[in-house]
Amino acid sequence: MVTADPAQRAGARLRLERVSKSFTREGQSAFAAVRDVSLTVEPGELVTLLGPSGCGKTTTLRVVAGFEQPDEGRVYVGEQDVTDLIVYRRSIGFVFQSYALFPHLTIFDNVAYGLRVRRLPAATIRARVGQVLELVGLPGYERRFPNQLSGGEQQRVAVARAVVVEPQLLLFDEPLSNLDAKLRVQMRAELSRLQRQLAITTVYVTHDQEEAMAISDRIAVMREGVIAQVGTAEELYRTPRSAFVAQFIGRVNLVESRVLGATGGRVAVDLWGASLSVATDDAYAPGQRLFLVLRPESLTLVPESAKATEGEVVIPGVVRSRMYLGEKVEYAVEVAGTLLEALTYDPARRRLFDVGARVGVSCEAASVRALTAESHS
Amino acid sequence: MSRGRDPVVAPAVVLVWAAVLLFVLYPMSRLLALTFWDGGPTLEAVRGLLGDWTHRAALVNSLLLAILVGTAGTALGFAFALLAVRSNLPRWSERALDAVVLLPLISPPFTAAIALIFALGPRGLLSYHVFGLTNVNIYGLSGTLLSETLTYFPIAYLTLKAVLANIDATLEDSAFSLGARRWRVFATVTLPLATPGVANAFLLVSAASLADFATPLILAGTKFPVLPTQAFLQITGLYDMRGGAALCFLLLVPTLAIFAGQRRWLERRGGSFVTVTGKASAATRVKSLSPAAIVVLAAACGLVVALVLVCYLIIVAASLVRGLGADNSLSLAHYAHVFSGGLKAVRDTLFIAIVSMPVGGLFAVVLGFLVARTQFPGRRALEFAAMINYALPGTIVGIAYLVAFNDPPLALTGTAFILVVCYVFRYSLAGTRATTAVLAQIDPTIEEASASLGARRDVTFRRVVLPLVRPALLAGMTVLFIRAMTAISATIFLVSLDWSLVTVRILEGITNLELGQASAFSVLVILLVYLAVLVAGLAMRRLNAGSLGRAGTLLGG
Numbered sequence: 049m050v051t052a053d054p055a056q057r058a059g060a061r062l063r064l065e066r067v068s069k070s071f072t073r074e075g076q077s078a079f080a081a082v083r084d085v086s087l088t089v090e091p092g093e094l095v096t097l098l099g100p101s102g103c104g105k106t107t108t109l110r111v112v113a114g115f116e117q118p119d120e121g122r123v124y125v126g127e128q129d130v131t132d133l134i135v136y137r138r139s140i141g142f143v144f145q146s147y148a149l150f151p152h153l154t155i156f157d158n159v160a161y162g163l164r165v166r167r168l169p170a171a172t173i174r175a176r177v178g179q180v181l182e183l184v185g186l187p188g189y190e191r192r193f194p195n196q197l198s199g200g201e202q203q204r205v206a207v208a209r210a211v212v213v214e215p216q217l218l219l220f221d222e223p224l225s226n227l228d229a230k231l232r233v234q235m236r237a238e239l240s241r242l243q244r245q246l247a248i249t250t251v252y253v254t255h256d257q258e259e260a261m262a263i264s265d266r267i268a269v270m271r272e273g274v275i276a277q278v279g280t281a282e283e284l285y286r287t288p289r290s291a292f293v294a295q296f297i298g299r300v301n302l303v304e305s306r307v308l309g310a311t312g313g314r315v316a317v318d319l320w321g322a323s324l325s326v327a328t329d330d331a332y333a334p335g336q337r338l339f340l341v342l343r344p345e346s347l348t349l350v351p352e353s354a355k356a357t358e359g360e361v362v363i364p365g366v367v368r369s370r371m372y373l374g375e376k377v378e379y380a381v382e383v384a385g386t387l388l389e390a391l392t393y394d395p396a397r398r399r400l401f402d403v404g405a406r407v408g409v410s411c412e413a414a415s416v417r418a419l420t421a422e423s424h425s
Numbered sequence: 426m427s428r429g430r431d432p433v434v435a436p437a438v439v440l441v442w443a444a445v446l447l448f449v450l451y452p453m454s455r456l457l458a459l460t461f462w463d464g465g466p467t468l469e470a471v472r473g474l475l476g477d478w479t480h481r482a483a484l485v486n487s488l489l490l491a492i493l494v495g496t497a498g499t500a501l502g503f504a505f506a507l508l509a510v511r512s513n514l515p516r517w518s519e520r521a522l523d524a525v526v527l528l529p530l531i532s533p534p535f536t537a538a539i540a541l542i543f544a545l546g547p548r549g550l551l552s553y554h555v556f557g558l559t560n561v562n563i564y565g566l567s568g569t570l571l572s573e574t575l576t577y578f579p580i581a582y583l584t585l586k587a588v589l590a591n592i593d594a595t596l597e598d599s600a601f602s603l604g605a606r607r608w609r610v611f612a613t614v615t616l617p618l619a620t621p622g623v624a625n626a627f628l629l630v631s632a633a634s635l636a637d638f639a640t641p642l643i644l645a646g647t648k649f650p651v652l653p654t655q656a657f658l659q660i661t662g663l664y665d666m667r668g669g670a671a672l673c674f675l676l677l678v679p680t681l682a683i684f685a686g687q688r689r690w691l692e693r694r695g696g697s698f699v700t701v702t703g704k705a706s707a708a709t710r711v712k713s714l715s716p717a718a719i720v721v722l723a724a725a726c727g728l729v730v731a732l733v734l735v736c737y738l739i740i741v742a743a744s745l746v747r748g749l750g751a752d753n754s755l756s757l758a759h760y761a762h763v764f765s766g767g768l769k770a771v772r773d774t775l776f777i778a779i780v781s782m783p784v785g786g787l788f789a790v791v792l793g794f795l796v797a798r799t800q801f802p803g804r805r806a807l808e809f810a811a812m813i814n815y816a817l818p819g820t821i822v823g824i825a826y827l828v829a830f831n832d833p834p835l836a837l838t839g840t841a842f843i844l845v846v847c848y849v850f851r852y853s854l855a856g857t858r859a860t861t862a863v864l865a866q867i868d869p870t871i872e873e874a875s876a877s878l879g880a881r882r883d884v885t886f887r888r889v890v891l892p893l894v895r896p897a898l899l900a901g902m903t904v905l906f907i908r909a910m911t912a913i914s915a916t917i918f919l920v921s922l923d924w925s926l927v928t929v930r931i932l933e934g935i936t937n938l939e940l941g942q943a944s945a946f947s948v949l950v951i952l953l954v955y956l957a958v959l960v961a962g963l964a965m966r967r968l969n970a971g972s973l974g975r976a977g978t979l980l981g982g
Contacts, residue, residue: 162878
């Protein structure tokens with residue numbers, strides 16, 4: 049049954065072991081799309097591969113699906129090594145960016161396709177297609193054709209077609225990128241609900257960090273064919289291990305700085321003349337260059353004359369631009385020749401500053417994250 | 426896709442390769458061997474030919490004729506294309522234009538030639554009875570040129586129509602907005618953008634003329650020998666296979682040059698002159714032709730259309746009277762002959778055409794799919810090899826088949842089998858191209874979706890690809906039917922007493938001076954072919970294949 053109890057239906061564990069894949073285009077040298085990627089997705093978990101275009105996330109997904117054969121490395125589903133298994137012998141459900149519905153088949157025949165290939169009896173097929181269409185909210189659509197459906201509806205059919213065969217793995221390749229912004233937010237909530245309900249181990253590819261944060265149990269941030277960092281959305285946002293991850297997940301002011309002194313677990317850094325003590329896992333030596341991650345929402349604008357409290361610095365600056373966006377105000381503040389982005393939420397209840405105003409930029413040590421200079425590349 | 430490990434693609438590739446090797450590359454290599462090998466490499470055959478005045482003249486005449494027909498046909502085609510695309514003609518008149526212009530493309534060979542003999546021959550309806558001229562000579566260069574131009578300009582028309590229609594109107598609009606006048610816009614924007622298309626059209630028409638066997642056979646006469654007819658006469662008249670093969674080689678060289686030139690143009694066009702953006706540009710009316718220019722164009726094209734129509738009316742009239750020009754009394758005697766003594770040829774031709782359709786259609790679709798959607802070593806080579814029989818003049822293909830398949834163990838000439846094979850490998854390219862065009866519009870992820878749902882490659886092909894390429898299959902089969910009904914240049918070497926063809930009966934009618942019978946056969950073929958086009962058009966509409974449109978538009982390539 050498609051609507052199984054998660055406890056009964058622990059999905060399969062997916063394990064990628066040092067997978068590499070390169071492509072050769074005619075007349076060009078080989079391009080390493082994926083390099084030495086290892087990743088484990090727990091049964092029933094949803095892991096997102098997130099990164100800019102060309103980072104290797106789709107290639108990784110296609111290796112998992114069996115559309116691409118890795119040059120090196122192995123892919124395991126449960127205990128089985130599926131690396132050399134051709135795609136149609138694997139148990140996967142793949143949802144394509146373009147939906148890839150069969151234009152010549154009705155919705156019923158589209159969803160029934162995988163069941164017919166598996167030679168299930170007609171009565172079973174009818175029952176399961178009916179159930180799954182109910183599940184995705186499209187009962188009664190059986191006799192329509194794909195081109196008679198809206199983008200969102202086609203997306204649901206694509207999902208229905210993928211899950212009706214009860215695959216061990218559910219794979220999504222940027223499934224929402226062809227939908228408009230509002231529908232995207234609605235659909236991602238539905239996909240997330242459906243995935244939790246079915247408890248199928250899922251790999252989800254997107255370049256939209258908000259989408260990734262909204263639906264994932266964990267996110268693997270990819271860049272240039274390698275996984276930069278894996279973690280929950282909160283871990284990635286609060287403790288990025290590289291400037292790339294800090295910049296890709298959320299917005300950030302990346303400020304170059306210098307180590308003043310280091311003691312166990314903390315490092316004292318220079319912030320435009322003020323000293324700030326920041327927690328860190330890395331080892332630093334005095335005088336060493338490093339980068340500080342200052343999230344815009346952790347920078348608070350205060351009157352120029354305000355005094356800093358314990359664990360906080362206030363740096364003088366000038367407001368260069370102000371954008372009123374309703375629930376928040378975006379400032380650009382110039383501090384010692386550098387433009388910093390600062391956000392003030394709930395502006396109705398806060399004091400606002402005009403362009404040209406001299407202000408203090410308040411920054412709490414607890415919300416600052418230090419990165420070694422090497423991680424900035 | 427994980428192509429290397431697919432258990433279905435490999436056997437399909439092997440099968441297609443084997444067929445192409447046996448029915449394309451093997452006969453061609455036998456032909457070349459016969460020309461250049463006589464116990465050792467030799468140039469004797471070619472040298473012998475070049476020593477003969479007739480053969481040297483044939484080479485020069487063929488090239489001259491190709492250039493002249495190419496020029497005239499392209500000019501005419503360009504005029505028609507301008508009129509159709511750039512002059513705001515009402516929809517019905519554009520349709521009518523298309524219908525008339527398509528006639529020569531789907532007619533049996535000799536049609537224009539017979540009509541011209543009736544119209545402009547020694548006692549021609551136009552030359553003698555209307556204008557009272559007695560010194561008009563339709564035989565030779567001028568008559569051949571006129572007949573071939575009328576027959577082949579539609580190729581240029583179809584090519585150039587597509588080219589002109591694809592030029593974004595906003596480009597011309599922006600030239601106007603910059604202050605250019607009509608002639609300047611035409612000369613600096615429209616014409617340069619159409620240039621690659623014009624060159625392509627010229628090469629296509631030239632190649633058609635170079636390959637044409639039927640027209641010169643009737644109209645060129647002994648004073649104006651050309652290569653295809655010389656090769657035919659060398660073999661059927663003098664039983665000199667080696668000489669025929671060597672003449673084929675002489676014909677092969679310019680054909681390959683044209684082919685190479687055409688590929689270059691096409692590649693270049695793919696590069697810099699793409700003005701099709703896929704963006705629906707505002708439907709601005711093109712204004713780069715002045716009303717006066719349109720009137721002149723319309724008058725010129727109208728005259729040509731009238732000439733074409735007169736030709737066909739003459740054929741119909743000739744089939745319905747005892748002897749057109751001599752005894753103009755109505756009679757169904759010619760048709761009575763067609764349906765008695767000629768019935769076997771009609772039945773044979775229909776049988777072969779109908780068998781060729783599904784075989785060639787499936788071959789075309791499988792080949793198109795393999796080339797467009799799979800990876801295997803030698804893919805480009807296969808694509809090229811499969812095109813050879815199509816690209817070469819029918820005379821060469823026919824003689825190569827005769828050389829290769831006349832003796833045991835492959836004594837196939839004269840059988841229905843070899844006739845079908847000849848058509849399949851010669852005329853399924855249209856279907857292959859249509860297939861790759863359709864596949865190009867279908868996201869490959871649709872096939873991946875099928876695979877991800879557990880379908881093997883052959884299941885995907887049967888359940889997804891084949892239904893989706895049905896329009897291409899239909900178009901490919903229509904073209905095969907039309908060609909099988911009207912072809913002669915290759916198959917004239919392969920017919921026998923057991924298996925004859927209508928086109929061969931038409932030729933016999935002409936050589937026996939039974940022009941009425943030849944006309945009746947021609948009218949029958951034209952009607953059958955038009956019926957097929959009509960049925961295909963209806964079926965196409967039912968398939969709802971907006972992207973492919975009328976089957977007629979596929980006949981140009």
